[in-house]
Amino acid sequence: MSSTAQSLNPLPELNPSRRLLLGPGPSMVHPRVLKAMSTPLIGHLDPEFLVIMDEIQESLRWLFRTTNTLTLPISGTGSAAMEAAIVNLVEPGDQVIVGVNGVFGSRMASMVERCGGRAIRVEIPWGKPIEPERIEQQLQTCQPVKAVAIVHAETSTGTLQPLDSIGQLCQQHKALFIVDAVTSLAGMEVNVDDWHIDACYSATQKCMSCPPGVAPLTFSENAVAHIRNRKSSCTSWYLDCSLISDYWNGTTRTYHHTAPISMAYALRESLRLIQEEGLEARIVRHQRNIQALIAGLRTFGFEFLPTIPYQLTTLLCVTLPSFIDDLKVRKALLNDFHIEIGGGLGSLAGKVWRIGLMGESSREEHVLTLLSALERLLSRETDVPTLGTSIQSALESFQQSNNFK
Amino acid sequence: MSSTAQSLNPLPELNPSRRLLLGPGPSMVHPRVLKAMSTPLIGHLDPEFLVIMDEIQESLRWLFRTTNTLTLPISGTGSAAMEAAIVNLVEPGDQVIVGVNGVFGSRMASMVERCGGRAIRVEIPWGKPIEPERIEQQLQTCQPVKAVAIVHAETSTGTLQPLDSIGQLCQQHKALFIVDAVTSLAGMEVNVDDWHIDACYSATQKCMSCPPGVAPLTFSENAVAHIRNRKSSCTSWYLDCSLISDYWNGTTRTYHHTAPISMAYALRESLRLIQEEGLEARIVRHQRNIQALIAGLRTFGFEFLPTIPYQLTTLLCVTLPSFIDDLKVRKALLNDFHIEIGGGLGSLAGKVWRIGLMGESSREEHVLTLLSALERLLSRETDVPTLGTSIQSALESFQQSNNFK
Secondary structure (H helix, E strand, O other), X not given: OOOHHHHOOOOOOOOOOOOEEOOOOOOXXXXXXXXXXXXOXXXXXXXXXXXXXXXXXXXXHHHHOOOOOOEEXXXXXXXXXXXXXXXXXXXXXXXXXXXXXXXXXXXXXXXXXXXXXXXXXXXOOOOOOOOHHHHHHHHHHOOOOOEEEEEOEEOOOOEEOOOHHHHHHHHHOOOEEEEEOOOOEOOEOOOOOOOOOOEEEOOOOOOOOOOOOOEEEEEOHHHHHHHHOOOOOOOOOOOOHHHHHHHHOOOOOOOOOOOOHHHHXXXXXXXXXXXXHOHHHHHHHHHHHHHHHHHHHHOOOOEEOOOHHHEOOOEEEEEOOOOOOHHHHHHHHHHHHOEEOEEOOHHHOOOEEEEEOOHHHOOHHHHHHHHHHHHHHHOOOOOOOOOOHHHHHHHHHHHHHHHHO | OOOHHHHOOOOOOOOOOOOEEOOOOOOOOOHHHHHHHOOOOOOOXXXXXXXXXXXXXXXXXXXXXXXXXXXXXXXXXXXXXXXXXXXXXXOOOOEEEEEEOOHHHHHHHHHHHHOOOEEEEEEOOOOOOOOHHHHHHHHHHOOOOOEEEEEOEEOOOOEEOOOHHHHHHHHHOOOEEEEEOOOOEOOEOOOOOOOOOOEEEOOOOOOOOOOOOOEXXXXXXXXXXXXXXXXXXXXXXXXXXXXXXXXXXXXXXXOOOOOOHHHHHHHHHHHHHHHHHOHHHHHHHHHHHHHHHHXXXXXXXXXXXXXXXXXXXXXXXXXXXXOOOHHHHHHHXXXXXXXXXXXXXXXXXXXXXXXXOOHHHOOHHHHHHHHHHHHHXXXXXXOOOOOOHHHHHHHHHHHHHHHHO
């Protein structure tokens, strides 16, 4: 045996610090979901597991507001579901219009190109939504267009993209409509069927409050027909949904790859929690809490990247006033208050914060905890209001929204 | 809101039956690993998580017996790591020799072709190992060969493939050596550096006794040079290890995709348990328990697919005597005794059982539990020995191997 064995330091017991997760994800996980994760495993072909798979699929259809048969969790994180949506539908030479107004639009375009498609990027300044006219123009000039790929809720900028009219344009031009709902599903309205979406994916660690590791994905019957009638094999075997669907939906339940059992347990429990709360109540909760956070943050002089109708109610992109030292404050939040918020990605690095109030992270007490920590930290700087001011504004906002509710 | 919300039946509490998992995986999970899974999450860029990542990487290097820098868990199950090994190294037009003597060799060949490579299949009857001469012949006639891909422990047939001389051949012919160690790592000897392996992957749910969901992968410095100097982009963005390594090994720890935090916790705890036991002791335990199982099964008249030096000590492929009704007995094992064993895949369906004694599933009491259940079930059939006979043989085997130990 090699001597490496002796030189390894024994690992200490796992004992991470307790954190309040208010970044772009992972969000806080409900104790019942954590408990579900520790359930002893059964096999991925056990008749009882097949029932669990059916339950997950039925619940995901409810959550996506769809009747799509091919609705399942991909065995990877959100980016794996993004890749699955694209590699299953895009064949070499296919033209795909991709809306790019943040990191995740760019990522979609890269995936289109890696599997042999041609990405037609519609570039928009970060923080602005994409006007449907820009998509329509490309649909008219670039025939044939296989698909239009759009991010519903840009995690890098906190921007909401209205989808209804783009879905109608896709229908008119017979293009498939691919939508990234990573930061919206289970926190904001997502209507797969009504909005004519052909492929929609999300992630578990955002508004679903489940650990990352599986990722919901749904394909319309039209998308499934494209998958079944491909001229070339899907470039990915692992994500090939024509094979995966035989395991999830086929009468034979043919083994494809070993499903991540414990993550399926967690996902099922998080879906149960969403059902118990009700989707409409959950969406209102996300609105109410982000409004209170916005009211509080305004008292410090913070502004926000997207304009109001395009602000997500799940993730807030805060532009930093000049007196804020990004890294210093975020480090102090983490070390002194055990609160995680996110920094900017790409060209927004150092210029914005991304504060997520998603799923279990979207709670009144978390809003107040973050504001009070910021008050204490920023009171060291000039030009900040007296202690309690942001809390007062947040509480007034809660009062108003309760009346509204 | 749609009326689907009302029509959904509430999910009952998660309450799967207790199972003894003695199939080809998932294996039993140690209670400490289940407990680790329920640990509250920290962020994937939290300084404490970066330490956990380093600990996992260092432990995986120890387990793979390698000094490879690029050693990490892929965010998917074993097949995702297989795909990562292949799509990172194989470019369009590359020739790859693939040993095919079971389902997983075929899967590798399919992945080579899907990312644009040419798979040169060396086909061998299922249950037989691949003679190095067959590989050498192809290395000589098919120049240039980018890589040779071999399964170390075929999960579909229980066959062990000696690797040392194939590794030397690859070195001589400057071909990369890709090895599937899904059913051997942490249960049998795997020597990545000594055997000149350039890419080796495994799965967590076999001999590591961790739930499925992440998958260990290591690349040699030579393989990394190939990845860095590719002429074309990797067809997969999600599995592109030139990007993933910036997160796992780069000084900037650049975000790629959100790591599956809870699965990382589980993997870390399973690595701790392996270290506490010691790799050599663990390998001996697997040998001792499978020998006892073999001794017991022989008393029923069972035979085994691979001949003795090529039998895995982690997974046993049992050829069924004519008096056994495959489905009927496996169903009774599951329903009456809560024991899962595996059936045959592909051309072996209905003809073999696959009994896994891997990680926590490889314990004396599980061997005895399975044999006693089989005795009770098969006593209904003719030509089986009196009750207790197989147990007696297993106990004698344990006695002998304890002396040996």
